[in-house]
Amino acid sequence: MNPEATTLQTLLADHQLYHSEFQMDYFITTKAGGTTYGYYKQALRELFKRYRGLKELLTSKQLLQVDIDELEHKIKSNNADEFEQRRSEIKLCQNRMGMEDLERNIGDTTREFKHFYNQALGLKEQIGELTDEVRKQLDEDMWRHQIKMMAAIDYIQRGRLGESVMSMLQSTPKGWRMPLVQEIKNADNIIKWFEQYDLPLPKHHRIEDVNVKALLE
Numbered sequence: 001m002n003p004e005a006t007t008l009q010t011l012l013a014d015h016q017l018y019h020s021e022f023q024m025d026y027f028i029t030t031k032a033g034g035t036t037y038g039y040y041k042q043a044l045r046e047l048f049k050r051y052r053g054l055k056e057l058l059t060s061k062q063l064l065q066v067d068i069d070e071l072e073h074k075i076k077s078n079n080a081d082e083f084e085q086r087r088s089e090i091k092l093c094q095n096r097m098g099m100e101d102l103e104r105n106i107g108d109t110t111r112e113f114k115h116f117y118n119q120a121l122g123l124k125e126q127i128g129e130l131t132d133e134v135r136k137q138l139d140e141d142m143w144r145h146q147i148k149m150m151a152a153i154d155y156i157q158r159g160r161l162g163e164s165v166m167s168m169l170q171s172t173p174k175g176w177r178m179p180l181v182q183e184i185k186n187a188d189n190i191i192k193w194f195e196q197y198d199l200p201l202p203k204h205h206r207i208e209d210v211n212v213k214a215l216l217e
Contacts, residue, residue: 016108017104017105017108018108018109018111018112019112021115024046024112024115024116024119025119025201028042028046029042029043029046029116029119029201030199030201033142034142034145034146034149034199035138035141035142035145035199036123036126036127036138036199037127037138037139037141037142038142038145038146039119039123039199039201040120040123040124040127041142043116043119043120043123044120046112046116047113047116047117047119047120050109050110050112050113050116051113051215051216053109054106054109054110054113054212054216055216057102057105057106057109058106058216060102061099061102061103061106064095064098064099064102065099067095068092068095068096068099071088071091071092071095072092074088075088075089075092110212113210113212114210114212117210117215118210119201122201122202122203123201123202125202126202140173140176143172144176144180147165147168147169147172147180147184148180148183148184148190148193148194149194150162150164150165150168151165151184151190152184152190152191152193152194153194155187155190155191156191156194159187161184165184169181
């Protein structure tokens with residue numbers, strides 16, 4: 001390989017598709033969650049996306065490899081006319097480049113799959129068994145948190161509660177509507193809560209040798 005190509009490969013190796021670990025932790029799971037259960041739901045949502053995406057990518061790779069093998073066989077047999085032979089060589093080159101892109105996609109999707117898998121494992125340890133009763137309580141806690149967060153942002157942005165918060169409050173169960181109103185009607189208190197609130201993600205298991213192939217099967 002010539003020096004220019006080596007330099008290009010070195011540069012492209014530093015190019016990371018999709019999200020960094022920081023993005024996945026803070027701007028996806030933490031941002032969407034708010035509570036441990038909220039984190040867990042988001043981690044599972046992201047894990048499922050990568051699970052489904054990887055299956056599609058790996059199937060596409062298998063099909064593309066069949067096309068490559070078929071074209072290589074066709075070219076070696078040399079049964080086609082000159083133009084068909086040239087066309088096959090171009091298609092083969094095109095498919096090999098496509099395989100390179102596909103493998104890069106598989107690599108980074110696998111990286112994200114492992115990250116959200118590790119996230120979900122750590123969160124599952126905190127949450128424990130999800131019975132219907134536990135899930136119901138955790139879901140209510142998550143939505144209380146979301147309404148409080150929306151209220152704090154409203155006060156910061158416009159100095160008053162917005163229509164979205166009021167509409168959500170109106171839709172909540174009567175039993176916990178008024179206590180929640182008491183919490184968010186004081187702008188100073190809810191903004192202070194917003195500034196001080198902190199619920200870090202649990203330490204990831206960091207299982208780097210996750211057998212993704214076995215999990216997908």
